[in-house]
Amino acid sequence: MRLYDSVGWSAYTKDPGNLAAALAGSTLLAAARDGDDLVGLARIISDGHSICYLQDVLVDPRHQRTGLGRRLVEFVLAPYAHVRQKVLLTDTEPGQKAFYESLGYRQAGGDAGSGLPLRAFVRFDA
Structure with missing residues (x-):
């Protein structure tokens, strides 16, 4: 919970269950720890064949800009090459935007008609 709160994702922590x-x-979840503290997390939802959805990438603000986010993303995407x-x-x-583009993603459209401040990114491999 603390990790989600530390990055301002309190909507997720309103219902811990x-x-x-x-x-x-x-489908796959990777966590990074500093001692007992959870400082990073990335997770995938995928059918394992045609699509891979990178659902969450969180890095504690004290550990941002250290390469941890990139390592987490690369780790969870590796089985889906x-x-x-x-x-x-x-x-x-x-x-x-710069972070995800550095990982090979490209922005696809604007708010998709939702009116929400939202970006969609896509990456095509192989």
Whole structure:
């Protein structure tokens, strides 16, 4: 919970049971720790063949800009190298666009008609 709160994702922590179920339902989840503290997390939802959805990438603000986020993303995507389409949704924070583009993602459209501050990214491999 603390990690989600530390990055301002309090909507996830309003229902701890739902968050726990979402994490448990992930296809793959990777966590980074500093001692006993959870400082990073990335998770994938995928059918394992045609699409791979990068659901969450969180890094504690004290550990941001250290390469931890990149390492987490590369780790969770590695088993899906054979999957052509990789997608993610994120908010419109300026640094996120550069981060995901550095990982090979490209922005696809604007707010998708939702009216929400939302960015969609896609990456095609193989």
